[in-house]
Amino acid sequence: MTASDITTADRPLVLEFHEGDRTMAELLGGKGAGLAEMTRLGLPVPPGFIVTTDACRAFLAAGGDPEGLWDQVDTALAELEQRSGLTLGDPERPLLVSVRSGAKFSMPGMMETVLNIGLNDEVVAALTERGEAHFAWDSYRRLGQMYGRTVLGVEGARFDDLLTRARADAGVATDAELDVAHLQRLAHDFRAIIVEETGKELPQDPRIQLREAVRAVFRSWNGERARLYRAHEGIPDDLGTAVNVVQMVFGNRGERSGSGVCFTRNPVTGEAGPFGDYLPDAQGEDVVSGVRSPMDLSELHRRDPEIDAELSRHLEALERHYRDLCDVEFTVERGRLWILQTRLGKRSPAAAFRIASELTDEGVIDLDEALTRVNGHQLTTLLHPSFGVGEAAPLATGLAASPGAAVGQLVFDAATAMEWAALGRDVVLARPETSPDDFGGLLAAKAVITSRGGLTSHAAVVARGLGKTAVTGIEVMAVDPAARVATFHGDHVLREGTVVSVDGSSGELFEGSREIQASVVATAIQQASPQAPRETSDAAGQPVDPTARAVLRLLEHADKTRTMGVRANAETPEEARAARRFGAEGIGLCRTEHMLMGPRRQLVERVVTDEDAAGALAEIEATALDEFTTLLTVMEGLPVVVRLLDPPLHEFLPDLVDLSVDAAVTAAKGEAADPVAEKRLAAVRRLHEANPMLGLRGVRLLLVHPEVAEVQVRALAEAVARLVGQGRDVRPEVMLPLVAEVAELTAARERLEAVIAEVGAKHGRTVDIPVGVMIELPRAALTAADLAAHADFFSFGTNDLTQTTWGISRDDAEASFLALYREQGIIAIDPFESLDEVGVGALVRTAVEQGRRTRPDLELGVCGEHAGDPASIGFFAAAGIDYLSCSPPRVPVARLEAGRQAVLTAGAHPTSDTR
Structure with a gap:
């Protein structure tokens, strides 16, 4: 070529x-x-x-x-x-x-x-x-x-x-x-x-x-x-x-010369009014590189009011023209102002929401467009915790360059930051100033601190774009990367590995670890629920914090705009309550296996080894009845999708190696074998699989060993019958996992409906529990037309669908080769973080099209981790998904992104790209 x-x-x-x-x-x-x-x-x-x-x-x-x-x-x-x-x-x-x-x-x-x-x-x-x-x-x-x-x-x-x-x-x-x-x-x-x-x-x-x-x-x-x-x-x-x-125009040409970088609004808080840095007698690279600490832009008015007034006029004109926050570079050469660059300004997540909301108040944009100016990634950052109130004085204070709170061990170069982060350690990168060569370290670190540089330095701009906590311009800190130490106030030395706490919202740095608490935005979202007290609200019932107000306003508009519902993945009453406080419209995934973990594992063991199986099943049913009753009561009026046992059976049983060792030790000692231990070992050997993730689990377990799943369904039906009898509005659904063949679905459904009918007959009422299929195998997606004829709904389990489509274990791949694949450019994204639209997405689209062709009213959900991933939600909206189900803290993100995608799909407001 x-x-x-x-x-x-x-x-x-x-x-x-x-x-x-x-x-x-x-x-x-x-x-x-x-x-x-x-x-x-x-x-x-x-x-x-x-x-x-x-x-x-x-x-x-x-x-x-x-x-x-x-x-x-x-x-x-x-x-x-x-x-x-x-x-x-x-x-x-x-x-x-x-x-x-x-x-x-x-x-x-x-x-x-x-x-x-x-x-x-x-x-x-x-x-x-x-x-x-x-x-x-x-x-x-x-x-x-x-x-x-x-x-x-x-x-x-x-x-x-x-x-x-x-x-x-x-x-x-x-x-x-x-x-x-x-x-x-x-x-x-x-x-x-x-x-x-x-x-x-x-x-x-x-x-x-x-x-x-x-x-x-x-x-x-x-x-x-x-x-x-x-x-x-x-x-x-x-x-x-x-x-x-x-x-070239020259800011390094004497006293009435200089260079600056500014924004039409504060890119950290979103507050209206010019904001930035100015360096007299300097070229523009001096400002952004951080080699000199600049003065606040407001100083330009004192030094040269005519230039300041002219600059303000140009900033106002640019914001009016672009209808958004603008990032502007300028130079003054011997008293003459030159504008060298403008672009839509990078902004902190807090600023993004506040600016979008206030531009709406000013009549510059409407709420639909405001919704396209923010995204789920930014909201995710705002939901992060912050430091609680403490009595300890900060070790040092610099410029609050990128908000948030982070705790980690000090490192002094990008390579160490990446190495330690790969080992699972939280790190804080400390530099005199950062350069583009430090990007890998900025990506790996929880926070970055610099001794030089302003609010528009490289460290500040990149950290804000990455959503990382940053404090710049800590003038009392001297960083020596070669000696791997940072010295404060001339005599207080912190060596590499020392734990520090960085507050990017206040610009404070603390030695040691500080307690972290929930964000103001997360609290405001939860208190916006009718059940929650509004302790942080003003007399009008709105949060005092301007960012929280903006988030609630845009979330409310997203809820009015979106076409997809948002549910939560939850099993316990505490998770269910949290889901409702975050705005969930039901539970899209209740994993029944949680009832059988911990000490309750022995109940399953007793069933498969026939050690008082009847008694164990009775205990399982009693436990399930109690938990389902509480969960349905908490979620009254909203759907609750209960997934039957999905994990491999071995996860509920003792380890085969441990049992074999115990048996060998007993034999070596010449002692008589314990009949119960022998029976247990025989059962575990019989059920042992070389690749259990592709073995006896899901619907297969229900058909081969139906007793555990049947008692759980009986408990669910019993809970429903009792609650309906009390006049409560409960809406349970049952989901069959790992279905690959329509005959599996029909056989399993027949068993379940017989149990449900039995309970209904006992109470003299009809117990209505829809039965759906979890699409998590490629074959299920490819035969969705047949499955839809016998299923009341589909829910895509994208974690396992990704695993079985790629042939990659989601538990092992990241540690073994996925990270290397990303570094080498073999893959652009981790398919377990953001949906693989080409491969896995093609299966989702196929299942949607086939399922709806058979049954136009088929309800479609997504309950994998991708349902809370902002980058994946647009795909689900375009594919025709009815609802998303994610972890409770990610519910606001899904709500916002679903509304945003509805506006973008309508095409009226192309999104502003501030990358």
Whole structure:
């Protein structure tokens, strides 16, 4: 395949800003589309052009430059020179440009940037002669550092070490304070490192600099950190990145210059009003990298009220235009404001809900669109616990960069974070500041803390996007990754492995482990139930917390909008009550095996070994009657689906090895064998299976050893008859697991209905208990038309359906190879976390279509873990599922996502993507 095969013949590889708009993100990347849109709006955007994603895909496919690319770049560059009145490489009127990546979806810090392209010895000399020596040498050392690392692959630490030594030698705290002599020495030393490491010089020809920088950005699309980020965020690998070539404007050009990153609203809390960081006399990379701690954006008003007022006008215009939170980068050069980038801003989950709700109040969007602005993953984060009130003073306080609470052991590099997390240890990653190379560690850690950086630093932005707790800018903390220690207040040392507690909502860090409590949002959701007291409500009956108010409002709208019901998986009365408090509309899965676990295992053992089987069955029935009665009473008025025994029989019996050892020891001692022990051993040997997960379980157990299941059904029918006799509205259903053949269903149903009829006759009333099938085998899905003729409902057990479709044990695969498969890109997601729509999903669709063809009113549910997975719920909605059933704490997530999917399916409001 050649590059020309990839590119679209009628589409240029290079476009100027005025030729694009916000709808062209797939071709221009998000950053390029934003620059084009702002240019159309008349905002002060430096001129430039965009090398498209077509060019990147062609470059990567062919391993070389697409035909005609550089001719188009040269044409666009000539136009840029004419617009700016400057010329690339001209010492008298030099044009300098930045070369930045920009994919369709935001990938902060995951790809490359090179600034100050166009500087060389002649240009620097000319600038120095004109009295701009500090600016010239500061910019030249930046070019050497970024070009060496990004284009030529020199290890970034080599440049960083020299910078650190230069600051120490000059006795200054920041790079901006270095004098001309130190900057000049750094520029020369950086160039020497490049030659030493690569055998190449920093090019003096600016056009070579430009071409090599563009190629480096293309290559960075397939860099390790970019691939890891895309895998986590679900971004396709085949999109490619655009490259933005923009005239440089300089925030490092004196006192009335600076750079900033800001948001039109607070991305942490959602509070209205501009929010961000500003660094005087600095280039933009200084703000986001965290190498210097910036000042709050509000300081800009004090320093330069005219610039602040102009910036505020542009922020208001952008939010009105995009109708959402905007993330904006800007530079001030000698008192002139330039807007360098805008995109929909990444936001914390709390901010997402609050902003969506308040934009509705402001009439910017309606409730349907507000629902598409949030998602189940964000709500999952808000339902996480937080720290309780404690008396201990924090060890240190920084900036509350990403909310939440986390406890873990300190680690000081990404590799250790990933290694310890893989061993099941909770870790907190501590760094001076993070860089894109730390992404794997950020992904593995429960929280990240940094000594430098602001609320828009790399650590803050990435942590918010990942839903991780983060505290940045802890100035009293000095992190030494080499020594693996963090020192606080100059003398308090914490070594690697020390347990700390991080509060990303307050910015506090505590030594030791703190108690964690339920979230305000989770509490508010539960108290919204009519049965619960409203202790955290104001006089109007609404939660005081603005995020909780927003969540309840959007949940209420989701409930009105969704077409799928939401039930819970629950067995105990406590779980059932929790399910109702979280808004469940019934129980979609009550596992009867829980009644026979723990000490009650001996009851099953007595049945299969015929040790007073009648007495054991009587105890099982009595236990089941008591538990079913309580459960149905708690869930009065709502359906309760009772699944008959599903686990393999061996899970209820003693271990064969233990029994065999006991028998061997008895024989070795010459003692007489215990007849009961012998009988038990014989029974366990008879029932032993090499692969019990595919053996005697589910409906098979009911047909081969029917007595245990029959007494449970009798107990259920008895509970129903008694409660109905008391005037209660109870709605039980029975589900048969692991059905593969219609004859299994008809034979089992005949047995069950005989038991139910017997109980009804005893009470002189009809006991109505629908009987359904759990679809968890491929054969059941493929023969669903036959099953539907004899089943009152289907419920998809997607855990086992995934297991039997893939031929993978869900208990063993993650530890053995699934994680490696994900790392190697063999699979994009764990099929036990999010539904495999291609394979397992095809079986679900087949069963839905066949079942409904036989019986149009067939009720369809999903009761596997996927029912609470936001990424899978959209598929279930499209497939025609009637209800979801998940664990009680995930019920609000399913409610929200089901409503959101209903709006998206209607097509009126395409979702905003803030990835």
